[in-house]
Amino acid sequence: MSFNITLVLCDKMLVSSSTLAAEIFKFAQSMAMATANPTRDLVVRRVSTDDLSVTTSSGFEIQPTHCLHETFRSDLIHLPAIWRNPRPIINRSKKLLDWISRQHMLNTVFTAVGTGVYFLAESGLLDNKPVTTHWHYFDQLKKSYPNVLLQRQHFTTKTGNIYCAASINAMAEIIVYHVERVFGRVIARQAQRHFFHEIRNLSHAIGYSDEEESSLTDEAIIQAKIWLQDNMSKHSPTKDLCASIGMNRRTLNRRFKSATGQSPSDYLNEVRMNFACELLQNTDLSILEVASFSGYSNQSWFSSRFKTWSGSSPGEYRKSVRSKNFST
Template identity: 45%
Template sequence: MAQPYRVAVLLSENLLASSVTLPIEILNTAAGSARANRRDAPPIEIQSVSLSGEPVATSSGFSLSPTASIDADIGPCDLIHIPGFWRNPRPIIRRHSEFLPWLIKHHEQGAIISAVGTGCCYLAEAGLLDGKPATTHWHYFDQFQRDYPKVELTRQYFITRADNLYCAASINALAELMVNIVFRWYGRAVANIVQRNFFHEIRNSFEPTKYYSGEASQHPDEQIVQAQIWMQDNFHKTIHIAALAEQFEMSLRTFNRRFKNALDQSPLNYLQQLRLNAVKDLLQHSNLSIAEIANRSGYQDVSFLTQLFKRHFNVPPGRYRDTVRAKLFRATNE
């Protein structure tokens, strides 16, 4: 049996119930459709997590019962989802500050983290969005920018992506983001089924509208886009470019040529860029050793990573971490 995709939904008081239930319904529909057509398709296991494990009151007046508390060992997750809440997010985040190290831990473990509306404030409060693009509900744009000046607030976009961190400005944008995740996990046929069940129109592209990713290059070659998405999801694994070309039904020569035409760089260079960006992020935001970071970023040899990092950034990984953290410390205390 295929290993399941493991999803955890964060529950905190005064949340918008639809921002919890909609992604769960979309993901369950996707898993059911995939397994109806292919018995070896991975199932999805969904847990809901609160601070104490006690039921949480929603803004609609009813309660949701979690399956676990943050103290429970739920294991590594493929996706963490943070719902939005009604009205001012500040007091809720203050009362749920224990969520912040929990989110940082799962980010370090490689989980995709999605947040919608004011739920994006959890990611900002944890420091995970520092220096990265983000969005939130339009009503809180000004407050968000004042509270988190290190975050690159992109008001004109409904969805942003920074590595494995996704922010959706609204419930409609969240639905589009979930379909994009379904496409990445199960492919076009299942994503089309989900669209037919949850949307009024069927679109050929599964990239959300008004979508911003600082690392994404826009081009019309859909097969190369799919190859990019696969590499973004699997860069921490051993990847052979020849096998990747075969997976997308191209010869190695054709794959290299089309990739170069689309992105002006080779597949290998693009893969190294993904891995080195992941290394930089972990150096800045985690206390993992260089060896652990190398392993989580697709490098088996620490000395090779050190040489490569120094060649690209003119500084070894350890010194980069010291320098970046010193700057963050000074900025915090000024």
């Protein structure tokens, strides 16, 4: 089954705010095919505000591949940033705005970057919902759409199937987050390694969500997460964790999974791997020492787990991030 991406085009759009999303997905599909990971056909379509070609902020002309009246499936619709004042573009985009509203009723995922969120706000899809945008347009957005819940302190927001990003870098993190959902975590890690200078925790891609997380209401699990972070270098911490918080393993596993969506061991693995990434990037410790500090007594087992988690060996990861840090 194919995964269908629709890129919205408009005059004065920033080209990179649109094409980068497609490039990240195309890279992920190529990596999945090359490494025999589960893959899906990827279909990328382009539509414009009035079905005509657009002229971007840098003077390039881009043609849409489809018209808004045509029937086709969109799993993800991506809205680009508009150069400078977005209001003139928004004011002449009624045809597109009606199409966006229809797509929203089909439970389609939307990603919007910078002033691209104006399309969603104008459609009424962000009323009483969290949103962010480029800092320069905070006040204008709030004045134009007083019912939106502007999150000035966050680079990314999520409300239902709508994801907003304040910048192109923040948008790229959201796109990689969706790559994981389509192609899996290993391929998403490979995409991170290719497009960013470091691997980050994918669960942190969304800065603010209006979906209340049960973990915030379970004090015991909050303490369990803190304990695992503080004691990750222990070789078998789960047993000690149960004793520390006064909970048997079965209850701990059930409540932890309910609150976080992960088992304690999976969460611990995430903590360890992210810490290992920091050590590989910022220190000259040997792989054995990185493994030990990260809670693994066996270097081979650590290397195997790291490759499963990231898609590359510890040595390959170190070489990759350092070459990006020091390249000119």
